[in-house]
Amino acid sequence: MIARNRMLPACLLTLVAALSAPACQTLDEPVSEASHVARLVVFPAPGSALDPASEAGLGRLSVAAGVPLEYMDRAGGGYRVVTVEPVTEDQVREIIRRLLDHPAVTHAAEDRRVTHQ
Numbered sequence: 001m002i003a004r005n006r007m008l009p010a011c012l013l014t015l016v017a018a019l020s021a022p023a024c025q026t027l028d029e030p031v032s033e034a035s036h037v038a039r040l041v042v043f044p045a046p047g048s049a050l051d052p053a054s055e056a057g058l059g060r061l062s063v064a065a066g067v068p069l070e071y072m073d074r075a076g077g078g079y080r081v082v083t084v085e086p087v088t089e090d091q092v093r094e095i096i097r098r099l100l101d102h103p104a105v106t107h108a109a110e111d112r113r114v115t116h117q
Contacts, residue, residue, distance in 0.1 A: 035086035039072065039111035040096065041079045048104035052080040064102040065095045081111055
């Protein structure tokens with residue numbers, strides 16, 4: 001029983017250290033809580049031959065977005081999922097606007113998880 005009581009403070013210290021570790025960042029780059037990795041769904045226009053899964057297609061989308069994009073996966077209905085990191089909400093809206101201005105893109109939006117309650 002005494003041994004357990006001695007281990008409890010050590011376990012609590014380990015837990016506190018583990019939980020506080022993400023808050024300890026270097027001062028070289030300020031961490032913005034508003035920045036996040038954005039997942040975007042993009043639907044290529046029919047007949048555009050735009051394939052975001054290909055290096056050339058992803059390059060075209062990245063140029064249109066004004067930032068490097070990374071291909072993630074194919075979603076249902078012909079949508080493609082790409083990511084961009086790290087960005088703020090304002091930057092996400094600007095990237096989506098730029099993608100929608102591209103003639104080979106029919107639809108672009110942030111991929112949001114929908115939960116049913």
